[in-house]
Amino acid sequence: MRHRFVLALILLICTASLSTANPGGEGDSIQSQQCGGSCHGDAGQNVTSAAVVSVVAQQQVWAGLLTTVDVVVENPQLSNQRMLGVFLLINDRGAKDTPAHEGWEIVADPNGGANNYVEKSVARSAANITFTWTLRAPVAGNYELLASIHHGGTSQPEHGNSPTISLSVVEPPENLPRLSSDFTPPSTRSLGEETTIELVTDDVDSFFIEWRTEGGAPQSLNVSEGEFTLPAAVNAGKIEWRAHLNGEGPTQTTPWFALISQEPAWQVEEPALFLQGMAMMLLFAGLIMLQRPSGGSGGEKIPIAVDATALVEATHFATSQLPPPLAQAPIPTTSQLPPPLASAPATLPQLIPTPAPMPTIPLEGIPTGWSMEQWRHYGQGYLDKNKEGGLQ
Amino acid sequence: MISASTLHVITTELTIGMFSLAGFCFLMMFIEKGPVVKDSVAHWALAGGLLFTPLAIITGLNSIQGDEISSPLLANKMLTSMSAIGLSIGVLWKRIKMGRQEGYLHPSLGMVATGMILLTAGMGGEYARGETLIFFLPKTMVFLFPMWASIIIMILGIALIAKAIMTAKSESPAIV
CATH class of the missing domain: 2.60.40.10 (Immunoglobulins)
Known part of the structure; x- marks a missing residue:
């Protein structure tokens, strides 16, 4: 088992070293x-x-x-x-x-x-x-x-x-026809959408627009009241546009601005998603919480939801070790009962964990490093093992 | 200041580390090997992972670019992590209220919970880096219920939890 675990670990480490990049x-x-x-x-x-x-x-x-x-x-x-x-x-x-x-x-x-x-x-x-x-x-x-x-x-x-x-x-000349410092050209749009851009300029009397596809020849666009419309894209890709600006200063041509057409982003109805997440959390939690125990208790803690019969059956005591049935035993009178403890607080009956029987401690004592609690649970196994294999 | 994405890495590593440890211990419980403490370790690690999972979810949502869930991977991450939280709560409740569980069912449920968290982490890796070892799973499909169905499931879940709590109370030692 240990060798197989080490082998698996080595294999995992070797696998990790095969790819150190982020492909x-x-x-x-x-x-x-x-x-x-x-x-x-x-x-x-x-x-x-x-x-x-x-x-x-x-x-x-x-x-x-x-x-x-x-x-x-x-x-x-x-x-x-x-x-x-x-x-x-x-x-x-x-x-x-x-x-x-x-x-x-x-x-x-x-x-x-x-x-x-x-x-x-x-x-x-x-x-x-x-x-x-x-x-x-x-x-x-x-x-x-x-x-x-x-x-x-x-x-x-x-x-x-x-x-x-x-x-x-x-620094640009004061009267240089230029795009306003507030203007930011759009860089993306969805497929099938026309794009209308309002060009914000400074010191510009008139302008005209050119656009082109990737590697295509420039084409002129109509400008109306400072706005122009770029045609819709049918495929993902980009088109480019630029403006020629005329004014008192020297005529300017802007660089080509790219406008990338993308598939529409994936969308989800977020409230429905969050609600479903909460619903699944509650459902899974509820299903498991309501589930009854499939096996018995391991003895570490007595289950709360267990009936008395199951508890008796779960104990390690043999039936013969139990006191005789009430019918055979004389019923003690009140005077024969031990006096009540004056200082003991009145408590409701509770299920108390039944300890496992203590195995006999050998002459050489319990193994070094063991506690009595460990001896209670594992001592019998230790004794049986040593009986088979002999004391080492 | 730490950005949401950096904080997400921290909380994610805490969550994944603890869930991985819990999953390993549940596996040991399932195959009935290993030291006795595997039961305690599994449940404490599960509780630790559960503690950090909401933080990981919140920081993850805050670190999404564009403030929108724009990928089916993110939507599936949300669903698997919430389901894993539910499973983990159930497993921990059962362990606390009903003591040490024997048999294969309890460790199996623990492994499913931890497995779903690891699946969530795997999808996060695919979203961030485009790489995955679980390429065979249909992670780009999102099974989204209508709102009314989610509400019914939520009511059902609340009813089940309420019933479980009431049953636990009615079977309390004072009454027994």
Whole structure:
């Protein structure tokens, strides 16, 4: 038994060491590059990815305005899970390296969230994959950005960094036609829904909109009273749109903003779910609580719900050890009874646990380390065992 | 401050650890092996796990992104954990009120309770990491009763519990 247990334990430990990574991914989140190692259990296990990673962005960005940053991953050799994780970072130190640490605001990530780390399942046919982030630039100054990727490999997890690029964030001219700092473009929508966007702008006299599907040619959209409507999507995927802004200042073109169409999220009637959870809890508790004991008492505690006959049958005393029946024994008179205990409190009759008979203690005494309680319960077994095998 | 998701990890580990210990001891009871203390350990560990389960559920619900139950895995987690709580309460009640239980039924019920909690944890792992060893179970299907059915079941459960409490009182030593 003990050997089998140890063998099972060893097998479990060996099974755990077969996979130290998280092949299902970690999920999109705000992550420092440190995760690139820790997600795979041990950063020391990583090998350098063969993929070529690059970051593409405008070299000059207006402070406080929106801009997009593309991370292009070329020719990644992915594992069978086809999962690729990409970080957008400000340095390669491994900590305090998210864009937010230098004031960048992530308005939309490639999956429609607002995270600097995203994961995507990549099709086998895809040689190059582009991840696009929409960011709101921080205050004027010089900044750096880089991307880092990690993914499963043929035998070991792989990790790679892009070269670091420099960006210059400058204050926009006062009369620059621009999107309002309050405007945040929508990043996701459900399938089959048209999307109407009201563009909020500053110093803009007029604008027009272009949109495109992934890899498609740009098409113009009608603008009415500052609003435009993007057509509904029939398949999951993304479309992109941008605005050309005209005003007193130099004409501006916004970056391409991605709008991701997703399957409608799974929904459940939450009150019904909570009610069902409570109902199942009460039902299961009630069913077991009402159940009568299937076996007898083990002697540790006498069950409350047991009749007297069962209790007598459960005792270890033989019938012959019991006092003679009342009919044969002389009935004591009141004067023959012992005097009552004056100090004893009046109590109602109670069922008292019947102790198991005490086995005879051998001459050498009870085994070392045993208590009398243990001897009461297990002493007979000890005596029987030693009788068979002889005293050791 | 600790975020709900971090607190959820802490409470979950406490819950799962205790339920795992309880489940192992119930297994020992079922196969009638191991030391005598397995009975006490099983029930104390079950009680400990039960103590932390509501905390794990509450922190789990608070750590869901978007404040909505947006996955069938989460809905099934809710149902299995609540069922496990009910089973655990029943098993503990029986042990406290009726003493040490012999036979296979009691440890089996204990194992079902602990198994449901482990199943809940497994679904949590699948939700968070997309990995699971219980891929063969239909976890993306949610059997949701209509409200009226849940209300009937709830009334039935309350009636059963009330009956069990009254029976225990009527069979109290004072009356016997």
